[in-house]
Amino acid sequence: MRSSGKCALLVSEEEDEIIYFKDAHDAHYAVACDPIDGSSNLDAGVSVGTIFAIHKLPEGSKGVKEDILKPGTELLAAGFTMYGASAQLVITMRGGTVNGFTLDNGIGEFILSHPDMRLPKSRAIYSANEGNSLYWEDKTINYFNSLKQAQADGKPYSSRYIGSMVADAYRTLLYGGIFAYPADKKSPKGKLRILYECAPMALIFENAGGQAVDSKMNRMLEVVPEHIHDKAGIFMGSYDEVEKVKKFHN
Numbered sequence: 214m215r216s217s218g219k220c221a222l223l224v225s226e227e228e229d230e231i232i233y234f235k236d237a238h239d240a241h242y243a244v245a246c247d248p249i250d251g252s253s254n255l256d257a258g259v260s261v262g263t264i265f266a267i268h269k270l271p272e273g274s275k276g277v278k279e280d281i282l283k284p285g286t287e288l289l290a291a292g293f294t295m296y297g298a299s300a301q302l303v304i305t306m307r308g309g310t311v312n313g314f315t316l317d318n319g320i321g322e323f324i325l326s327h328p329d330m331r332l333p334k335s336r337a338i339y340s341a342n343e344g345n346s347l348y349w350e351d352k353t354i355n356y357f358n359s360l361k362q363a364q365a366d367g368k369p370y371s372s373r374y375i376g377s378m379v380a381d382a383y384r385t386l387l388y389g390g391i392f393a394y395p396a397d398k399k400s401p402k403g404k405l406r407i408l409y410e411c412a413p414m415a416l417i418f419e420n421a422g423g424q425a426v427d428s429k430m431n432r433m434l435e436v437v438p439e440h441i442h443d444k445a446g447i448f449m450g451s452y453d454e455v456e457k458v459k460k461f462h463n
Contacts, residue, residue: 220244221276224408224441231278231441242289243268243281245408245441250293251377260297262379266413267291281408281441285434291413295379303330303383303417311386311421327387332423335453336389337370340381348397353428356461378405382414382449386421391454396428396446403428403446407438411447418449425449430462 214220214234221240223232226247234240244267251261267290270280285291292304300316302323313327339360346354360370370390375381378394385392396403405411415425415433425433428446436445448458 214244221270221274222278222281224281226250226406226409226442229442231281233276237276240276241270243270243276245281245413247406247409250379250410254377259375259377260295260380261377262293262295262383264293264379264409264413265291266409266416278441282438284437285412285415288412288416288434291416293379293382293413293417295383297380301383303327303386305417305420307416309420311417330386330421332386332418332421332451333389334422335451337364337366337368338373338385338388338390339370339393339454340372340374340385340390341393341395342374342376343372345397345399348399349395350397352462353395353397356458359461378410378414382417385450386418386423389451389454391448391450391458393448393458394446395448400444403444405444405447407436407443407445408441411436411445414447414449422452423450424452424455426455426459428462430459 214223218237219240220234220242221237222243224245246265248263249261250264266288268281269289274280288307290306295301302314305311311330313330314323315326317324381392394405411433418425426448427433427436448455
């Protein structure tokens with residue numbers, strides 16, 4: 214990012230403080246990223262990824278903290294890459310479509326493989342770490358218990374959880390359903406970072422026809438972080454699946 218000359222500041226999950234690129238005199242952007250999401254899974258060979266969010270600097274700004282402490286509604290672009298059996302790149306811009314690319318190792322370039330990605334409106338699949346259920350609020354427990362009951366087709370929801378947000382999000386984006394990492398009694402604010410996990414994923418899911426809300430049922434894109442590593446709980450996925458979450462939590 215420094216070498217591009219276009220980035221004034223960077224917020225990284227790996228750094229406590231903002232990185233300022235003072236020599237970038239023609240910079241117009243502020244970036245937040247999680248360089249290796251799911252890094253605890255690396256030794257197990259589980260898919261990991263990179264999540265990024267891009268803000269445009271206000272006219273005349275040289276890049277200050279306030280330029281990045283903004284809600285997701287002001288994002289210019291967001292995306293993620295997933296490194297697994299293949300390398301996938303998913304990217305979207307504010308008000309645009311969501312497009313997926315696959316790395317062609319033969320030519321060393323990403324090829325458009327999933328144009329205009331759209332989430333199914335509903336799908337009976339949920340993705341959550343139920344090992345945390347001891348700490349969940351009663352409303353959250355009741356919601357997940359409802360998924361384990363026979364639905365209209367006589368079958369319960371299927372559970373699919375990888376433990377890498379990028380991998381779980383990508384599968385949910387392709388097949389539909391719900392991904393959840395709710396706030397709980399142990400982590401009242403949640404565990405995922407707003408700037409470089411929740412907000413960029415929320416923009417992707419909304420632009421693909423889905424929804425994303427925090428544990429208070431606020432639209433995730435409207436949540437304003439108080440500091441660069443501020444956290445939130447999140448529910449994101451197919452439109453109707455998030456509507457079901459809201460009914461249990463409101």
